[in-house]
Amino acid sequence: MAVLSRVLRLRVAGVDRFAVRSFRSSSSSWRNSEIDPKAAAASQQLGEKALPLQRDVKDRNVQWVFLGCPGVGKGTYASKLSTLLGVPHIATGDLVRDELSSSGPLAKQLEEVVNQGKLVSDEIIINLLSKRLEASSAKGETGFILDGFPRTIRQAEILEGVTEIDLVINLKLREEALLAKCLGRRICSECGGNYNVASIDIKAEEGDPGMYMAPLLPPPLCTSKLISRSDDTEEVVKRRLRIYNEMSQPVEEFYRSRGKLLEFDLPGGIPESWPKLLRALNLEDHDDKESAAA
Template sequence: MIVVFLGPPGSGKGTQAKKLSQELNLSHISTGDLLREAVKKQTPLGLKAKEYMDRGELVPDSLMIALIEEVMPKEGGFILDGFPRTVPQALVLEDMLNRHGRNLDKVFLFDLSEEVVVERLSGRLTCSQCGAVYHKKYNPPKQEGICDLCGGKLIQREDDKEEVIRKRYRVYAEQTKPLIEFYQERNKLTRLDAEQDIQEVNRKLLEVLKNGG
């Protein structure tokens, strides 16, 4: 089983992908983690990707596909989290899977309004030392501004500031609209209400995958 997760930042895609990968024994391929790991390990593909990232440019589709192909299990299913983001990327992914005699089974769209995304992300606090993540409303630290785990100072990352989040959301919405239509035409798309709690979203995911609807 091969599935793709689409959704705006803060929609819970990563959390659900981790849960589902354990429940159904699927590999979880997060393109963000993949890039960071390849750069950290200084693999040939990672070094190439770093050149683009250092210039503030998007990593080319061909390079992202090569990275995915490198870690894609030869057997067994996987969840793609963060790719594709555009129709050209979806076509390249389709071609790659065809070359391996495989098909994409399902695409899940995590639906979340801009206002909820802003509330979820702008409340995030990150430890400047150990990287632990808290939330002002949903998961506050025991002592304000201090990490429970290491005592480090909690900060708000630049990309968690409201104006940045709104910009990211609009870019996501603009980029993803044609992709949503692309997968709808292929009868691959299932919408999920990502405003529901984690357990309910997970229950719906499992129901769709096990019953096909």
């Protein structure tokens, strides 16, 4: 992933990218990738090792992407899959918030963008992602589950140019539930835990199924320390949803045309959705089954 993180930055700067041989993933067939000789020579001139960005599936973990509107639950499900599969969960939203709280050189610029409900530029996101990938590589981690990236066609093309994404999971949730979830998000100012105080109970009508999503309440010690994110206001959330919907269609089609997009409509909260998502991914959570049987 160290090579990947460096190449991400080089690609944005206009340097020749690694050419990765396209392959299709299935339960039984994979093909190895190659390095374009010219790109390898360019990378060596820049001090890069001429290593393949892709390895056989036996040598690396999954490389998945989560798509979905803000507040849909990408972080929750990506985190659970990260634990289940033993791969790092990399959420670009968290990277942005960490930078905001660091008082670093980008903090002021990011604060203005986030508070206005705008999307952070490709260059900033890729810079933050590259740093995170380098940190993962230093710890010997392989594979990843990306949450919040790519959001634009340009980002998708950059990512495809340097590594192979095995699967893109597109989470969907009706807008009224999305809005309620976003406005109900809370963070513990002491431990950093994420919770949601919204209790969503949508009645079935005119052929549309009902939906219930229980609140994700904090433990007693965190109750008095809950705060809302500064960008979780109704005006900003609606603007974020509108911007996302406008930009998401081309990205979804980008991966759909490559046969990598899995559309998943969330039927409710975690208890209802998690088992169905696992079935859609042909996975089993043995710990979850043991907990249910206990």
